[in-house]
Amino acid sequence: MSQIVTLGNTRQRFRIVGGMDALPALLVIGGLIAAATLLGLLVRARSTRVASGCGGDEHQLSVDGAEVTLVQLSSPVCSACTAMRRVAESLVAADPTVAHREIDVVDEPAVASRHSVYSTPTTLVLDREGHVRARLIGAVKPADVRAAVDAARLPVAVTA
Amino acid sequence: MSGASPQPGAAENGTPFGIDPRGPRFGAAITATLLLVVVLLGLTEPLGADLVSRALQPSAVLLTVLVGLFAWGAFAGIQKHPYGLLFRRLIAPRLAPPTEREHPAPPTFAQLVGLLVTATGLVLHLIGVPGALVVAAAAAFVAAFLNAVFAYCLGCQLYVLLVRLGIIRRSGAPA
Numbered sequence A: 001m002s003q004i005v006t007l008g009n010t011r012q013r014f015r016i017v018g019g020m021d022a023l024p025a026l027l028v029i030g031g032l033i034a035a036a037t038l039l040g041l042l043v044r045a046r047s048t049r050v051a052s053g054c055g056g057d058e059h060q061l062s063v064d065g066a067e068v069t070l071v072q073l074s075s076p077v078c079s080a081c082t083a084m085r086r087v088a089e090s091l092v093a094a095d096p097t098v099a100h101r102e103i104d105v106v107d108e109p110a111v112a113s114r115h116s117v118y119s120t121p122t123t124l125v126l127d128r129e130g131h132v133r134a135r136l137i138g139a140v141k142p143a144d145v146r147a148a149v150d151a152a153r154l155p156v157a158v159t160a
Numbered sequence B: 001m002s003g004a005s006p007q008p009g010a011a012e013n014g015t016p017f018g019i020d021p022r023g024p025r026f027g028a029a030i031t032a033t034l035l036l037v038v039v040l041l042g043l044t045e046p047l048g049a050d051l052v053s054r055a056l057q058p059s060a061v062l063l064t065v066l067v068g069l070f071a072w073g074a075f076a077g078i079q080k081h082p083y084g085l086l087f088r089r090l091i092a093p094r095l096a097p098p099t100e101r102e103h104p105a106p107p108t109f110a111q112l113v114g115l116l117v118t119a120t121g122l123v124l125h126l127i128g129v130p131g132a133l134v135v136a137a138a139a140a141f142v143a144a145f146l147n148a149v150f151a152y153c154l155g156c157q158l159y160v161l162l163v164r165l166g167i168i169r170r171s172g173a174p175a
Helices: A002-014 A022-047 A079-094 A109-114 A142-153 B022-044 B051-056 B058-076 B082-094 B105-127 B132-150 B154-164
Strands: A049-052 A068-074 A098-104 A122-126 A132-137
Touching: A022 A049, A022 B022, A022 B132, A049 A142, A068 A079, A068 A109, A068 A142, A079 A098, A079 A142, A122 A142, A132 A142, B022 B058, B022 B082, B022 B105, B022 B132, B051 B058, B051 B105, B058 B082, B058 B105, B058 B132, B105 B132, B105 B154, B132 B154
Parallel strands: A068 A098
Antiparallel strands: A049 A132, A068 A122, A122 A132
16 A cells, blocks of 8 residues: 555656656756766866976986986776877987886886876876976877976976 | 878778777767667656556667667677677778777777666666666766767776776787
8 A cells, every 4th residue: 555655656756857848858958968068078178188296206217317207107908098108209209318118007006006196198207306297197289298398307496 | 190001901800909999989979869869758758657668668668779789889899889880881981091999898898887877777767766767868878978079988987997996807808
């Protein structure tokens, strides 16, 4: 008996979700598309960016003799990592003072966890002393990589 | 631009390593459209009174088809998915060869995530939970839409994260 009553209530409440008229239903659909688009734009804006002033030292990772070392943290199956590798390698080919090395976050999770890196590729920009001067998140555009590299050549701004 | 694109005899039998990333995106566009139809139907139809009528209402029938397609992609692999075949037969020949290829494991895993979401919605709907079908279809729509329009594959990101955390083992080269 009580079950029938419950069912009846449920169905009555459910009229809000089911049995909607076409117009409000279409409005919901429109809202859903708009929300998904907004989310997509947000994700796109967040997925490639340059963060500077992150701090941290990775002396042991900086390549001897290089003014700037790009330490790329990659995962085994990630197409953006391939794109980022291409960008970094062409930069290194053009400028011998820059070095690039890649670390697999599955094989060597230590570096990634030291810097709380959760998305790949993330590239740490190390200066001559091995200080982390910036991190490049995603497949960053060549011009932005170059700008971050050039900034890392300058002496560290004195921290207040 | 490195002009060379050595892709001798694209994908016939001996699949070259990696898949054209535009394939899963093409499939996601079809899936997203169908999921939107499921949402629209689910919103306008009243919930069926018993199990049989709930199973036979158009929104549930269409979602059942989509659950089946997700299962196909998840268990047979993304390359064997009907949309993938459609892409290779009809779309890919009209496009420039892919500039990069991607590992099939993440998009295959993403199909499994899609399967879990839509199957859960379908089962809850059959039990008679109000709104379950619409909510599940809407969630799956958002993921498919992001993949199709923004090339952002939520399930693939999840796969990479789970591999990183060691929860699922990296598959070197699945057949």
